[in-house]
Amino acid sequence: xxxxxxxxxxxxxxxxxxxxxxxxxxxxxxxxxxxxxxxxxxxxxxxxxxxxxxxxxxxxxxxxxxxxxxxxxxxxxxxxxxxxxxxxxxxxxxxxxxxxxxxxxxxxx
Amino acid sequence: xxxxxxxxxxxxxxxxxxxxxxxxxxxxxxxxxxxxxxxxxxxxxxxxxxxxxxxxxxxxxxxxxxxxxxxxxxxxxxxxxxxxxxxxxxxxxxxxxxxxxxxxxxxxx
DNA sequence: TCGCTACATCGTAATATAATAATATAACGA
DNA sequence: TCGTTATATTATTATATTACGATGTAGCGA
Numbered sequence: 257x258x259x260x261x262x263x264x265x266x267x268x269x270x271x272x273x274x275x276x277x278x279x280x281x282x283x284x285x286x287x288x289x290x291x292x293x294x295x296x297x298x299x300x301x302x303x304x305x306x307x308x309x310x311x312x313x314x315x316x317x318x319x320x321x322x323x324x325x326x327x328x329x330x331x332x333x334x335x336x337x338x339x340x341x342x343x344x345x346x347x348x349x350x351x352x353x354x355x356x357x358x359x360x361x362x363x364x365x
Numbered sequence: 366x367x368x369x370x371x372x373x374x375x376x377x378x379x380x381x382x383x384x385x386x387x388x389x390x391x392x393x394x395x396x397x398x399x400x401x402x403x404x405x406x407x408x409x410x411x412x413x414x415x416x417x418x419x420x421x422x423x424x425x426x427x428x429x430x431x432x433x434x435x436x437x438x439x440x441x442x443x444x445x446x447x448x449x450x451x452x453x454x455x456x457x458x459x460x461x462x463x464x465x466x467x468x469x470x471x472x473x474x
Numbered sequence: 475t476c477g478c479t480a481c482a483t484c485g486t487a488a489t490a491t492a493a494t495a496a497t498a499t500a501a502c503g504a
Numbered sequence: 505t506c507g508t509t510a511t512a513t514t515a516t517t518a519t520a521t522t523a524c525g526a527t528g529t530a531g532c533g534a
Contacts, residue, residue, distance in 0.1 A: 258489050258522025264416045265391035272394050279385035281492080282374035285463075289378065296473045299511060307373045312493050314512060329474040333501045333510045336474040339467060348464035354394075355457035358448060364405045365438040365445040366520035367492025390522080408481060418524050423482060425522095442480045442531045476534085483528075490521070498513070504506085 272354060275347055278323045283308060283316050291326060291339055298334040381463060384456055387432045392417060392425050400435060400448055407443040 262270055279285060286306055291297055302313045317337060320326045324343040329336045371379055388394060395415055400406055411422045426446060429435045433452040438445045 258487090258520090260390065260392075260490095260522065261417065262391065265395050269391040269394045269398065273389055273391040276385045276387075276394075277389035280382055280389045281369065282371065282378040282382040283369075283492090285378045285381050285385075286374050292467045292470065295470065300509085308370065308492095309494050310511075311495080311513080315492080318512085327472070327474065330501095331474070333508090335511065338473040339470055341467070341470055341472050344464070344467055344470075351460045351464065355453070355460065358401045358450070358453055361401065361404065361448055361450055361453075363436070363450050364447040365436065365440070366490070367518060368520095369492065392522090409479085417522095419481075420483080420525080421523050424524095427482085439531095442478095444481065477532105478534105479530100479532085481529085484526085486524090488522085491519080493517085493519105495516090496514085499511080500509100501511105502507105502509085504508100 272350060275323075275350060278319065278325065281316070283312070284320055287313075287316055287320060288325070288339075291337060296336050296338045298331075298336060300334070381459060384432075384459060387428065387434065390425070392421070393429055396422075396425055396429060397434070397448075400446060405445050405447045407445060409443070 265273075279288075283306060287302055290302060290305055294301070299310065299313055299317060302308075302317070303310050306313060308316075317326070317328070321328055321337075324340055325347065326337050327340050329338075374382075388397075392415060396411055399411060399414055403410070408419065408422055408426060411417075411426075412419050415422060417425075426435070426437070430437055430446075433449055434456065435446050436449050438447075
């Protein structure tokens, strides 16, 4: 993506951007949608549901997991993925705080 | 970035991902932070504030503008950038809706 | 008109992402 | 043990993003 000059920005700004980046792909949104609806899923469910190849889905799951948004628990030959509710709240609050800041703004130009 | 298979996902999912992508860079978060605080700014304010080159800032402003998050009004030799409050609300609600969906979820595995 | 200021655009290098085929790993049932 | 199922990892291709120098454009004051 080119070199993002992380050093120029605050921790908060970098963190918020990183959080947004996790959600910046429709496949990851679709995965989260599915998990929210079904409460849990295995990788193959998503392969069928999304129509993406298995390695692609696996890669997206890995990103969501390393971002802390989902948990993966091994269950025999499959992995049970579910929402990490604690971090989910954190994400929610972080975005909320950002958008709330401008609640009282008026259009200037 | 590789080819995102947009066709596999719903309009809502694609839209949400697109919105997230706009916010997925700390420079753009910093620009929005600045505009929220100062109500308005010109490109050069941000060049000084952020420490990025003028073309880089200009490019980020262009993306924020084409996403509808900010307005730009020509004022003599400069351009007055300010928040597009209507679309800001839209963003806020869109993210809210997404996160609210999972409010009552319990950790499953 | 000249020069300055403020931006935008173009071109390009460096780097990150998305997607997948091929392959590896790991559990389980026959 | 062998085959099957489920997933992860690796390597690679195609494409997008970030950043900036160089350059173009446009308004404005002297």
